[in-house]
Amino acid sequence: MDKPNARQDHRTPSPPYGYSRECHYSREQQLHIVAEFHAHKIRPSRIAYRVGIDIAFIEALIAGELEAERFPRLVAQYRSQRYRQRMRESTAHKGIRQYELQQRIEREFQREVDL
Numbered sequence: 001m002d003k004p005n006a007r008q009d010h011r012t013p014s015p016p017y018g019y020s021r022e023c024h025y026s027r028e029q030q031l032h033i034v035a036e037f038h039a040h041k042i043r044p045s046r047i048a049y050r051v052g053i054d055i056a057f058i059e060a061l062i063a064g065e066l067e068a069e070r071f072p073r074l075v076a077q078y079r080s081q082r083y084r085q086r087m088r089e090s091t092a093h094k095g096i097r098q099y100e101l102q103q104r105i106e107r108e109f110q111r112e113v114d115l
Contacts, residue, residue, distance in 0.1 A: 023052035034058050035071060039078035076113075083109040 025033060030053050037047045044062060048055040060066040083105065090101045 023054070025051070025053070030057065031061070031067060031071065032074060034061050035074035036078045038062060039075050039082055079109070079112055 023030065030051075033051055034047060034053060034057075037051075038061075042050075044055055044058040047053060047058050057066070061071045064071070086105045087102060090098055090105060093101055
């Protein structure tokens, strides 16, 4: 039995695996969106949930089944853009903190490039 003072949970349940909204982007825009999100290390299920892109399309791009030459180039472009952005943001710190942060950013970028 429910307690009379117990709160009811009015939250909506988790959306089904895949996506929760309709996608209004062209296939070209979807390709760029997936590449950028993937460069930022966002999981395919999260990309599908946030933007509404078909998860099968996302996974096919990441697996290299679709746009096998173009998609990796786009991801590399967005990774280098993210690297430059993070290096710019690291200048907000000074001294040893800035140096250590830049070294970590550099190592992470090199590890991603080597993949």
